[in-house]
Amino acid sequence: MVSLLIIPRCGGMEFVMSINSLEQLNEMHIDVLKEIGNIGAGNAATSLSQMLNTKVDMSTPSVKILDINDAATCLGGPENVVIGILSKLEGDIDGIMMFIIEQDFAKSVLTSLLGVEEVSCDQLSEMELSAISELGNIMIAAYTGSISTLSQLNMKTTVPSIAVDMVGALLSVPAIEMGTVSDKIIFIEDDFLSGNNDISANMLLVPSIDSLNRLMKELGIEL
């Protein structure tokens, strides 16, 4: 899945090759994405801690390039019902970010934010949807902020859109919308610890291939 790219040198001049699919990312690229995930998760933990008014710790995120089918397995199987918050990336980088949370996480957030006791995820009120959507917005901003800081690229996100449904049905959306040639997505998994809760949050990043090349170039990584 991971292939090394050889950059030929010719008369002292470098011919920088660019990648045309996510499968061509090598270990160095994955490390860069990990670092982005790391800083993003740090920002996210801070935001989450302020939002929930509790101490939030985090573990090192794992970054994987996954097939949609495998990503669904990582998230409890394709039929597992989760909440997805999706935002389009605009500006210097175009792509899609999707933040995926389990129903339990959503429930505990709603309890601490709105004080609601009983939450049923199949019938979320406008108020509850809005609160979850804001949580997603903050988390997505934490990651785009980290990319922006590292690369000096200008990034904008659209107003987030929310869906409660089977994870398999949500996962295919970013890959299809970006017209990626393969079924691969960049999958960043973070574990947050808050009190007795171990919260697993998953961020999916699907940049257009042009944007990914631009990002790597700005970060000084030769492709």
Place this chain on the structure above:
Amino acid sequence: MNNTITIGISDMKIAKNSETLVTYALGSCVGICLYDSIMKIGGLGHIMLPIFPPNNPKESKLRFADTCIPEMITQMERMGCNRRRLIAKIAGGAKMFNVAGDSSFGNIGKRNVEAVKDTLKKYQIGIYAEDTGLNYGRTVYFYPLDGKMVVKSFAKGIKTY
């Protein structure tokens, strides 16, 4: 009901008699069931995009509506089916997210359904049941024994076609 065959994304399989075909969580993708009631043979395809890109011949044929359906017909004929007898049942093609200020976002589901219908029409296969569009994910079960398609969703429960 002992043998269940799972179809992943951009995949297609054929089964017969008491075998069960299933594809999980279709979002904007479309599940296409083709059925020959005499042979009790059914095929289920899970397509992701409408049209095969001619400039990218290495792509999987099963990923696209216009190439997956003929491939499924060919394989079913190889097992003894007659294409004149084939009927179709389709499900999926939802719009999972509504992005504010971008009305074209998520229209791929609709385009997938259109491409499936166009392709079926081209091969003169009638559509006997359809559960497409709207905004929720669907799991599709297909039973070659009686040709029934069962659509399961989080939002709307279970429906049999």
